[in-house]
Amino acid sequence: MTRTDLNLMGQRGLAAARILATLPPERKNLALQAIAAGLRADTAAILRANAEDVDRAKANGMSPALVDRLLLTPERIEGIAAEVEHVAALPDPVGERFDCAVLPSGLRVHKRRTPLGVIGVIYESRPNVTVDVAVLCVKAGNAAILRGGSETTSSNTALGATIARAFQAYELPEAAVQVIGDPDRGLVLELLRLHDYVSMIIPRGGAGLHQFCRKHATIPVITGGLGVCHVYVDPTADLERALPVIHNAKVQRPSACNALDTVLVHRSVAGSLLPRMAQDLATAGVEIRADEAALAALGSGCPAVRPAAPDDFGQEFLALILSVRVVDSLDEAIEHITHYGTGHSDAILTTDEEAADRFVAEVDSAAVYVNASTRFTDGAQLGLGAEVAVSTQKLHARGPMALKELTTYKWVIEGDGHVRS
Amino acid sequence: MTRTDLNLMGQRGLAAARILATLPPERKNLALQAIAAGLRADTAAILRANAEDVDRAKANGMSPALVDRLLLTPERIEGIAAEVEHVAALPDPVGERFDCAVLPSGLRVHKRRTPLGVIGVIYESRPNVTVDVAVLCVKAGNAAILRGGSETTSSNTALGATIARAFQAYELPEAAVQVIGDPDRGLVLELLRLHDYVSMIIPRGGAGLHQFCRKHATIPVITGGLGVCHVYVDPTADLERALPVIHNAKVQRPSACNALDTVLVHRSVAGSLLPRMAQDLATAGVEIRADEAALAALGSGCPAVRPAAPDDFGQEFLALILSVRVVDSLDEAIEHITHYGTGHSDAILTTDEEAADRFVAEVDSAAVYVNASTRFTDGAQLGLGAEVAVSTQKLHARGPMALKELTTYKWVIEGDGHVRS
Numbered sequence: 001m002t003r004t005d006l007n008l009m010g011q012r013g014l015a016a017a018r019i020l021a022t023l024p025p026e027r028k029n030l031a032l033q034a035i036a037a038g039l040r041a042d043t044a045a046i047l048r049a050n051a052e053d054v055d056r057a058k059a060n061g062m063s064p065a066l067v068d069r070l071l072l073t074p075e076r077i078e079g080i081a082a083e084v085e086h087v088a089a090l091p092d093p094v095g096e097r098f099d100c101a102v103l104p105s106g107l108r109v110h111k112r113r114t115p116l117g118v119i120g121v122i123y124e125s126r127p128n129v130t131v132d133v134a135v136l137c138v139k140a141g142n143a144a145i146l147r148g149g150s151e152t153t154s155s156n157t158a159l160g161a162t163i164a165r166a167f168q169a170y171e172l173p174e175a176a177v178q179v180i181g182d183p184d185r186g187l188v189l190e191l192l193r194l195h196d197y198v199s200m201i202i203p204r205g206g207a208g209l210h211q212f213c214r215k216h217a218t219i220p221v222i223t224g225g226l227g228v229c230h231v232y233v234d235p236t237a238d239l240e241r242a243l244p245v246i247h248n249a250k251v252q253r254p255s256a257c258n259a260l261d262t263v264l265v266h267r268s269v270a271g272s273l274l275p276r277m278a279q280d281l282a283t284a285g286v287e288i289r290a291d292e293a294a295l296a297a298l299g300s301g302c303p304a305v306r307p308a309a310p311d312d313f314g315q316e317f318l319a320l321i322l323s324v325r326v327v328d329s330l331d332e333a334i335e336h337i338t339h340y341g342t343g344h345s346d347a348i349l350t351t352d353e354e355a356a357d358r359f360v361a362e363v364d365s366a367a368v369y370v371n372a373s374t375r376f377t378d379g380a381q382l383g384l385g386a387e388v389a390v391s392t393q394k395l396h397a398r399g400p401m402a403l404k405e406l407t408t409y410k411w412v413i414e415g416d417g418h419v420r421s
Numbered sequence: 422m423t424r425t426d427l428n429l430m431g432q433r434g435l436a437a438a439r440i441l442a443t444l445p446p447e448r449k450n451l452a453l454q455a456i457a458a459g460l461r462a463d464t465a466a467i468l469r470a471n472a473e474d475v476d477r478a479k480a481n482g483m484s485p486a487l488v489d490r491l492l493l494t495p496e497r498i499e500g501i502a503a504e505v506e507h508v509a510a511l512p513d514p515v516g517e518r519f520d521c522a523v524l525p526s527g528l529r530v531h532k533r534r535t536p537l538g539v540i541g542v543i544y545e546s547r548p549n550v551t552v553d554v555a556v557l558c559v560k561a562g563n564a565a566i567l568r569g570g571s572e573t574t575s576s577n578t579a580l581g582a583t584i585a586r587a588f589q590a591y592e593l594p595e596a597a598v599q600v601i602g603d604p605d606r607g608l609v610l611e612l613l614r615l616h617d618y619v620s621m622i623i624p625r626g627g628a629g630l631h632q633f634c635r636k637h638a639t640i641p642v643i644t645g646g647l648g649v650c651h652v653y654v655d656p657t658a659d660l661e662r663a664l665p666v667i668h669n670a671k672v673q674r675p676s677a678c679n680a681l682d683t684v685l686v687h688r689s690v691a692g693s694l695l696p697r698m699a700q701d702l703a704t705a706g707v708e709i710r711a712d713e714a715a716l717a718a719l720g721s722g723c724p725a726v727r728p729a730a731p732d733d734f735g736q737e738f739l740a741l742i743l744s745v746r747v748v749d750s751l752d753e754a755i756e757h758i759t760h761y762g763t764g765h766s767d768a769i770l771t772t773d774e775e776a777a778d779r780f781v782a783e784v785d786s787a788a789v790y791v792n793a794s795t796r797f798t799d800g801a802q803l804g805l806g807a808e809v810a811v812s813t814q815k816l817h818a819r820g821p822m823a824l825k826e827l828t829t830y831k832w833v834i835e836g837d838g839h840v841r842s
Binding site: 018021022101103105107109112114116117195199200214215218220221238241242244245247248249252338356360361362364365366367368369370371372373375376377381382383393394395396398399400408409410411412413414415416417418419420 | 439442443522524526528530533535537538616620621635636639641642659662663665666668669670673759777781782783785786787788789790791792793794796797798802803804814815816817819820821829830831832833834835836837838839840841
C-alpha cells in the first residue's frame with residue numbers, strides 16, 4: 001500500500017461519509033444488526049484468521065498476557081455481536097436540535113447535531129476494537145478508517161470483510177468502514193496527515209501511541225491513554241466504606257487506565273486505615289509501596305509492603321501495585337494530584353461536604369469522584385451506553401466518549417431576507 | 422527571549438490558570454472593568470506606543486490599508502474599552518452544571534463547566550485583538566499567552582501593561598495574561614509545541630497562519646480563517662428579497678471571512694435575477710466574474726462584468742469581486758458548494774421548504790442560512806455576546822466561538838462508597 005492508496009482511501013471515506021450523514025436511523029441500525037448476525041455466521045472463518053495471528057504471535061515469542069489480548073473465542077465473538085446489537089438500539093444522535101433561539105433581529109437560529117465525517121482510529125492488539133469502533137462511528141453517521149496493530153492483521157481483515165458484507169446487504173457505502181490491512185508502520189504517519197479527508201484521530205492504546213499521534217498529526221487527536229489515578233482519604237472518611245472502595249479501585253481490573261495507583265491518606269487517619277488496608281489488599285496480592293510516614297503507620301507486621309521510590313508516585317502501574325503517601329492536609333493532597341496526576345480519575349473519600357466541594361472544584365481531572373471507586377470512568381458505567389475512548393485532553397470531549405462525542409454541529413439560521421446593518 | 426523563557430511563561434501561565442479557575446465571577450468582572458478604565462486613563466501612552474508601530478510600518482512601506490488595521494485612535498480605544506465592559510457584563514460560564522443524572526447504580530453524576538487552562542493566541546496586525554482576546558480568556562477563567570504581529574509590538578506591550586495594572590489592582594495573578602513582546606518568529610513555533618502547559622491554540626489571521634499552526638502544533642488548534650461563501654438562488658426565490666441579501670453579503674464588509682464570494686443561480690431565474698443584480702452591485706463597485714451561462718443571462722449591457730476564470734470559483738476574494746455560476750439543480754448547487762466551499766457560511770434563497778430542508782441537511786458548513794445574509798456568522802450577531810474566533814473545523818466548537826467555547830467540563834461523580842462490580 002502506498003501513500004497514493006491511502007489518499008484514495010481518504011477520498012472514498014469522505015464520499016461515504018457524505019452518504020452516511022443523511023441516512024435515516026433505521027438504515028444504519030439494520031446494517032448494524034446485520035453485522036451482529038454476520039459475526040455469528042462467520043465465526044468459524046474469523047476464528048481461523050485469528051488463529052493465524054495467534055500462531056504468528058506465539059512464534060514471535062509474544063507473552064501469554066499479550067497473546068490473550070488478541071485471542072478471539074466463540075464466546076468473545078458472541079460478546080462483540082451482542083455489543084453491536086446494543087449500539088444499534090441506542091438513540092441516534094444525528095439531527096438533534098439544540099440552543100434554539102429567535103434573536104432580536106428576528107433570525108431563527110438553532111444548532112443541529114451532525115456527523116464529524118471521517119474518523120481515523122489507530123489501535124493496538126485487541127481485534128474487538130475493529131468492530132466496536134466501526135459500529136459506533138457508523139451509528140453516529142461517520143465513515144471510519146481503521147488501523148489495527150500489525151499483530152492482528154488477519155483477524156482485522158476477516159472482521160472487516162464481515163462488516164463489508166453487512167453494509168453491502170443494506171446498501172451502505174462500501175467505504176463506510178475501511179481497514180488498513182498493510183502492516184507498514186509508515187502508513188500510520190500518513191494517516192495522521194490526511195487532514196483533507198479525516199476530521200478526527202482516535203488513538204486507542206498506551207501513552208506512547210498517544211504521544212506519537214499528538215506529535216505527528218495535522219488532524220485533531222483525542223488524547224488519553226494514561227491514567228495515574230488517586231484516592232485521597234480525608235480525616236472524616238467512613239473507613240468501613242473506604243476500604244471496599246480502595247480495594248475495588250485497585251483490584252477489580254488493575255490493567256485498566258481508571259485503576260487506582262496512589263492512595264493519599266491524611267495523617268490523622270493513617271494509623272487506623274493503613275494496617276487494615278494493607279491486610280485487605282494483601283489477600284488480593286497487592287504490593288504496597290509506602291512513603292516514610294505510611295511505613296511508620298503500617299508498622300512492621302504488614303505483608304507485601306516496601307518503601308516507595310520517588311518514581312512510584314506519578315506512575316501508572318497497570319498491575320497489583322499501590323503507592324501510598326501520608327499528607328497533612330487537603331491542600332497537600334490536591335497539590336500532589338495536580339503535580340503527579342494525569343487528569344484522568346481522582347477520588348476523595350470523606351463525609352465533610354466542604355472538603356468534597358473543594359476537592360471537586362480544585363482537582364482538574366476528567367472525572368472527579370466523591371466516595372466512589374475510580375473504576376466507573378467508562379462510557380457504559382456513566383450512562384453513555386457505550387465507549388469509543390476516554391479523553392484526558394480538554395477540547396471537544398473530556399472523559400468517556402460515545403456517540404454524541406463522535407458528532408459535531410452546524411448552525412442553522414433562518415430569516416426572511418435578513419441583512420446585517 | 423529564549424525557548425527557556427517561553428517554557429517559563431507556560432509554567433507561570435498554568436499556575437495563574439489554576440488561580441483563575443476558582444475565582445468568583447465578581448473578582449474577574451472587577452478586574453475587567455478596571456481594564457476598561459485603564460484603557461481610558463492610559464489612552465495617551467497607548468497612542469504613543471501605537472504611533473511607533475505606525476511610523477515603523479510606514480517606513481517599511483506598508484500599504485495604507487494595512488496601516489489602517491494597526492492604527493489606534495481615541496475612538497477606537499474607547500470602542501475597545503466599551504467592549505471590555507460588555508464582556509464583563511456577560512454571564513460567567515464557569516461552574517454551570519449540565520447532563521445531571523442519577524444512574525441505576527445510584528451514583529449521582531453531572532458535568533461541570535470548567536476553564537480550559539492556558540490558551541495561546543497567535544494573531545496579526547490588529548492590536549484590539551490583544552485586549553478582546555485577553556478579556557474573553559480571563560472571563561472564562563483561563564490564562565492567555567498572546568503573540569501579536571511583529572508590526573504591533575509596541576502597541577501590544579502598552580496594552581499588556583494596562584491589563585497588568587488592572588490585574589494588580591484586583592489581585593489577579595500577573596501571569597493571567599502574558600504578551601510575547603519579542604518579534605522573533607521562531608517563538609511562534611515554540612509556542613505551538615508548549616503542550617505541557619497550553620490547552621488550546623487560537624490563530625487569528627489568514628489561511629496561511631492557520632495552516633502553519635495546524636502543521637506545527639502539538640496542541641489542539643482551532644482552525645478557521647478561510648471563508649469561501651456561497652448564496653444559491655433557487656427557482657422559487659423571492660427576487661425582491663434576494664437582491665438586498667446578495668448586496669449585503671457581498672458589499673457590507675467585503676474584507677470579512679463571512680462575505681459572499683460566489684452566487685449560484687438556478688437557470689430558470691438567471692435571466693430575471695442576474696441583470697438586476699449586476700446593476701445593483703455595480704452601484705457599489707462590485708466586479709462580476711461570470712461563467713458562460715451567466716454571461717449570456719447578463720447580456721452585453723451590464724457594467725463591470727467579465728468572464729470567470731476557473732480559479733474564480735473556490736476563491737476568497739476579500740474584495741468587491743463576485744463570481745457567478747448558473748446551475749441546473751439544487752443538487753448541482755450543493756455539489757458546487759461541497760467541492761469549492763470551505764465549510765464556513767453558505768445560504769439558500771428560496772420559498773420552497775423542501776429545498777431549504779435539503780440544503781440545510783446536505784451543505785456541510787459551520788453556518789447554513791435560509792433567506793439571510795452570510796454576514797451574520799459572528800458571535801455577537803448570533804447571540805453569543807462576543808466572539809473570540811470562527812471555527813471551520815468540526816471538533817470542540819464550530820462557527821462563532823465565545824465564552825462557552827473557551828471552557829471544557831469535568832465529570833463529577835458522587836456516591837456512598839460505590840464500587841464497580
